[in-house]
Amino acid sequence: xxxxxxxxxxxxxxxxxxxxxxxxxxxxxxxxxxxxxxxxxxxxxxxxxxxxxxxxxxxxxxxxxxxxxxxxxxxxxxxxxxxxxxxxxxxxxxxxxxxxxxxxxxxxxxxxxxxxxxxxxxxxxxxxxxxxxxxx
Numbered sequence: 001x002x003x004x005x006x007x008x009x010x011x012x013x014x015x016x017x018x019x020x021x022x023x024x025x026x027x028x029x030x031x032x033x034x035x036x037x038x039x040x041x042x043x044x045x046x047x048x049x050x051x052x053x054x055x056x057x058x059x060x061x062x063x064x065x066x067x068x069x070x071x072x073x074x075x076x077x078x079x080x081x082x083x084x085x086x087x088x089x090x091x092x093x094x095x096x097x098x099x100x101x102x103x104x105x106x107x108x109x110x111x112x113x114x115x116x117x118x119x120x121x122x123x124x125x126x127x128x129x130x131x132x133x134x135x136x
Contacts, residue, residue: 041073041083042102049120050091063117070113074105085113091122 045066053062066087073083084102089095098116103109 039080039082041081042086043073043083044086044088044102045069045117046088046090047117048091049089049122051121051123053119054121060119063119066117067114070105070110070117074107074110077105087113087116089116089120089122091120093122095120095122 047062047066070085073085077083083105085100085105086102087098087100089098098118098120100113100116103113105113
């Protein structure tokens with residue numbers, strides 16, 4: 001049963017990200033309701049890096065899921081769909097140097113963003129401190 005807990009937590013996280021993204025997609029009535037990506041999306045990934053994640057997500061699947069989302073949005077980046085993504089890690093202390101402000105998802109930024117999507121060993125959960133550091 002211990003093995004299933006991290007997988008379930010990651011599936012819930014993935015479903016949350018998917019539902020968040022789907023809520024931002026509008027359907028077109030052209031050619032049988034083809035899904036279109038909105039003209040631009042500004043999205044912050046708020047990633048729990050507190051100590052409890054060692055138990056609920058020991059394999060870091062929340063980070064792999066986040067990298068997948070970065071790739072997905074970048075694949076749909078155009079002059080019209082100029083998506084931007086920011087990263088906020090939370091735990092105590094909230095590491096400002098690992099955070100990324102809203103950044104265009106152009107090819108030259110992808111590696112820098114993904115390099116910040118790594119497991120961190122932070123103590124308590126303090127998303128309020130992390131949001132305050134980013135001015136959100």
